[in-house]
Amino acid sequence: GCTVKYSGYLGNWNKLFCSNGNSKYPRLMKLGKDITLWGLEIGLLSMTKGEAALFVLTPEYAYGQRGCPPSIPPNTTVLFKVEVLDFIDSEECDTFFELTCEQRDRLPLEKVLKVAATEREFGNYFFYKQRFKIAKDRYKRALSILGRSSSSKAEQSQINASKLLLFLNLSLTYLKLERADRALKYGELALEMDQGNAKALFRCGQACLYMREYSKSRDFLARAQCIQPFNRDINNELKKLA
Template sequence: MSGNGLVSSIRRLINANEQQRAPGPFHQLGQQMVDVLGDGGILKKVIQPGEGPPVPQNASVLMHYSGYLEYADRPFETTTHHKYPQMLKLGRELTLTGLELGLLTMQKGEFSRFLFQPQYAYGELGCPRLIPGAATVLYEVHVLDFFDSGQVDNFVGMSPEEQNTWPLSTLLEVVTTVRSFGNRFFKQSRFEYAKDRYKQGMTLLGNRDVQNDAEMEKIKKALLPLYLNLSLTELRLERPHKALKYSNKALEIDSKNTKALFRCGQAYLELHEYESAQNCLITAQEKRPFDFDINNLLRKVAMCHKDSLDKQKDLYSKMFRHLRN
């Protein structure tokens, strides 16, 4: 071994010994953190505060997270490279005890760092080839959104008779959460999943035994966005007949709803029923004369209608010419 190689080896040994004696970076981070449980097993520091209530038990949480070992430059696991943030169900899809307990202290929009001692992380055995035994790990967690799916699971698990014993406010909360799930699937272009969630909300509202006119109005108010969302989802799934069905259901609740009229116009355009499309869009335009989308679609419908008439005229001209010949 050369002199330089021996010196390098000695320096590495000295550095390793110094690291063992000196407090490591996790220890220094821990000095600035809050003890979540009081036993030192989960330490937390809020980097970016959130707002609203904390994540409830059994919620479904939409989040990004990254896990680090001490002295490591790169995470041993991360979700930040995913096209869509992960949505994980607490009590079912999270295997790290510390992460689940930490999430219950977080709010929507919050970004925090956690230090998990081995008993709240990977234990004395660790995870071979990835996590050494008895390792303390650092997690950076960003909660983008969460849904109280525990409440939904409990409510959906009841019979319609049992559901009717609960106050209407509970039903409306559950339907709002179900629709939020649908909206999340829609944004991810998972239209079949979105459609199923919206229809689940419709079913829950349809099972309700309405007691008076005031309750009926609240049911209709909750149904309207579901019909509108279903109409748009069916358009994305290239099912204009079904889109038209749900648009008309929305118009039965609110005959001047511009979104419903616009969806009807879109569906009729796909069905090549240009006059019906124009009628819906002109009615919508009367209510919102400067709406770009309505005016743009009206121009498109007018062009398609003209092209259709020109083709018909050309076809009839050829037919008559053939008869004369």
């Protein structure tokens, strides 16, 4: 998927027929699904994040013989000015979710972890765009990928490391969604894997403070402070309980 700022023109750059230039947060679009012009798809595949380009698309690479009335006349060459703001390669994820459960279980762990990491990257993308519900769903989707049983302690350790990151992501996302009970749940799941994780203790402390469970909040935050005594965020939360 990619986030693209684009403007489409007819003629010699003198007639604008489509643009998302006024959008503060252009949405993430998938090539071949949201972006269907063959020429534009080919062009975008050659680009990298942060790159800008101008494309001249002849009819066979754009709207064809029929055009797209009333905006695009038949047999029209169109011009596109595009800038790739973000790019996440989702091809492996798409392929993974097309497999049966048996086929997924036979995949090497390395590939499974890569798919989960990409889903988490999607979650991070939506989180930083403040699309918290979508971010939450992507993080949960990543967790579902990691549900397989491992054949060794080394494999389980790798799976747990990926799960820990997702539990922390979900705890923070639920705080943003003002669902402190769920934030606490995922913070505690993170602590089951790493009882000395300062970030997990901090999230649990925040969640309890939100729910007015002040004693529990103070306990979590004090434990976090022992691990990171100079962490400003932890110390500021503790001041609220003074």
